[in-house]
Amino acid sequence: MNGAQALIRALVARGVDVCFMNPGTSEMHFVAALDQVPEMRGVLALFEGVATGAADGYGRMAERPAATLLHLGPGLGNGVANLHNARRAHTPVVNIVGDHATYHKVYDAQLESDIDAVASNVSPGFVRRTGRPDDLVADALDAVAAAIGPPGQVATLILPADVSWSEATITTAARRGAAPAPAVDEARVEQAAKVLRSGEPVGLFVGGRVVREPSLTQLGAVAAATGARLLCETFPARLERGAGRVPVERLGYLAEFAAVQLDGLAHLVLVDAASPVSFFAYPGKASDLVPEGCTVHTLAGPGDDAPGALTALVDLLGVGPDDAVRQPAARPETPSGELTAQTVCAALGALLPEGAIVSDEGNTSGLFAAGATAGAPPHDWLCLTGGAIGQGLPVAVGAAVACPDRPVIAFESDGSALYTLQSWWTMASEGLDVTTILLNNGSYAVLNMELDRVGAEASGPRARRMLRLEPPALDFVALANGMGVPASRATTADELVDQLGRALATPGPTVVEAVVPSII
């Protein structure tokens, strides 16, 4: 058995049975091995950013890693942006990067480059280069264990071509098993309980795994019983929400809004979240969003057993699921008339199917989506964890592969879509049930806002020209059709409701382009 076959068998044995790939010559033995080990599903992407973003979306929903297969340094480079998002989401990903044969590297052939350097950006915790075929299986099992964490991470395995094609020994035992998360010190639980009982204004700032069940209900119980404000990360990896669930307010992207949300708090208790900071720095404004005089307490960080800590806290406080306040069912009225960012969001709220997975990269046009869908039937909401745009469509691909029986909605803005548009082809190729709502406002609207917010003086038409997406206007119906996906364009709210309703009822991928004015 050659290395590639042994590697794939080892991955499959550990539950890693999907590989999102964009291979090249140095990965051909891995590709060939797909016929020998049919338990591994290969999913082709036409650009590496689609493969890495899909692995992120898959990992968030499946709660186990997918593999990627990328071609040398340039292929890894193309995958960096969405691996960055996966790193920030603590998504488990086994990131396999092919390399030249070990003995070929000395020749500095055209595609030679420092793969390890690039990998260290997205995989600071685990970069392994397998030097000998006999190490491959053990290295792969280490990579799977490292990817699973806790916390979950992108584990990069660099795979030389000759290691793939040479005869390999099978190692059945992992050198390193997935470690359990370290239990949280009792003192931290007691401190959190003390703060929550103090009668002073307390915020629970939460994220990671605790914005999903069973932790979510526990958070709701703690908040309701103690009067604490419940806030979560601006961009949670996967937020369970909707009617009947505990509603969690996301911290605003704009520091000005976040300041209002955090105003007056004497204590902030962190649960599987880092202390809130401004997305970017702005001249004369603080980066740290914690209000003056507010004390930060960490109940559990991303590497800790946050769900366990929360259970201990609930026990200590003596609160139970019945204490939690639940989101009542409510949908916006079906919108009519003008198509705007608001009416698009209303249409989404009115039509969102039960059990939907929403990959949200709506950006400025999506501002009203959280409110419009708060009382829709239960669903999952996946966010732009690392701020590297071009995530929404690939994450939808991965979510749909992980959850073939659930409807997936990519709520996507025009500028962001353009980075990884090739996702549509993979949706069509794999027959994935993804409905894309493409918000076309002809602009990098968020940057028009940021241009003013950073205090850039006297910007004029030459600057504004760098922030607009027309002329020429992008035609997303044509682009979707070009990728093999049926599409339609809505210019009124009534058209959108009609088209979105039909798209959601249609199996396989569909794109609905919503032409909206910019809210900026």
Next chain:
Amino acid sequence: MNGAQALIRALVARGVDVCFMNPGTSEMHFVAALDQVPEMRGVLALFEGVATGAADGYGRMAERPAATLLHLGPGLGNGVANLHNARRAHTPVVNIVGDHATYHKVYDAQLESDIDAVASNVSPGFVRRTGRPDDLVADALDAVAAAIGPPGQVATLILPADVSWSEATITTAARRGAAPAPAVDEARVEQAAKVLRSGEPVGLFVGGRVVREPSLTQLGAVAAATGARLLCETFPARLERGAGRVPVERLGYLAEFAAVQLDGLAHLVLVDAASPVSFFAYPGKASDLVPEGCTVHTLAGPGDDAPGALTALVDLLGVGPDDAVRQPAARPETPSGELTAQTVCAALGALLPEGAIVSDEGNTSGLFAAGATAGAPPHDWLCLTGGAIGQGLPVAVGAAVACPDRPVIAFESDGSALYTLQSWWTMASEGLDVTTILLNNGSYAVLNMELDRVGAEASGPRARRMLRLEPPALDFVALANGMGVPASRATTADELVDQLGRALATPGPTVVEAVVPSII
């Protein structure tokens, strides 16, 4: 004056007056400064790989650097593949990567990552992080000098947001001027002359700057007068060729072909080229392409004054321009009938305009292009220097910006086009006169070939499925239209000739999709 304005003024003063950009919030002051310093032309790309590839194409044609402007680590990641190609082409590029404000980095905000690590992959010779506004101009001038070389390189300048927005001192003097290339030792010239006069079979293996005038004619004179075989790199950055010029044979991509070309040589004299090696390793095959018993002599490497060394050699040998054998004018007959890789190439040869710049990423379908265009009117041929696909369309963008009065042809294959398709939007947005011939064979054909060549055993349908681009079939006419570029589809040679003729006669961008069977 803030840092961004000072930086742009410094760049413009050194002749860097085009910036290909895909900015984000941390680069907004640079963008705003475009209105204060209108001598800098900003060209927006909707994906960073377009910006970096365009900078490569620009640098190859303008022979001076363009700047890029990229957003943090993920933006740089998206630009890595084409910066890799630029590195391999020795193209001068001033690669500006925005970063968080210096004081913001400690907060590990969502977009924080190790930019320096990624930059070291593409800029091993120059990565500078400016820490203080007063250092910015000097750092920028150092970056320009480093980019120019020799040899030309990608010089990365990491620009924190607060360095951009703070008041900066103008430094008029560069800390480091562009250094002249080190002159080649006389002994090397004498050694080359001795070998060339030895009567033994000699190959001149050339690349870099010497496959352009005035060196090209000198190479032709040396080869003709001494009987040496004239061969160049498989993927030269910019090859001047066509009727009346000295013809240079490119080394084959396939080691099997290269072996035939190099067979029987007793000496190989390198001029601005590295010793030939196999693109990839293959089981049981040598990586080094130099035949056994052949001695390699370096007249000049990429960092040396190769044109100067060649002039010295010409003088020593006493040969002159009249000795050079020139390519006779000849075009293929206008093809008719079936549309194949061969008839597409014949159509290109029949219609190629004088002074055209061809950005060649035709890959397998382009196999016959070199032969079909050899005797066409003089033109430049730009190749996939680093092997990282997705180069062809962006390089065409940059070449058209550098040479607005010359027709540019992107000779592009389907799989490669998909990586940086957003190039078409920039062509339309900037009104660039680029004709794309899109070779659609529905396949990563080169990988189907490589799958067999690497000796991958028993590959089957599951492997082959990872190498095909359909179903669904990609519709490049729709994709081009979606990006705002007029397009047509040819399915016969007659249609192609007709459509290509009209496209070449039309100012601005046009796409002609040529549907061809795979040659593999």
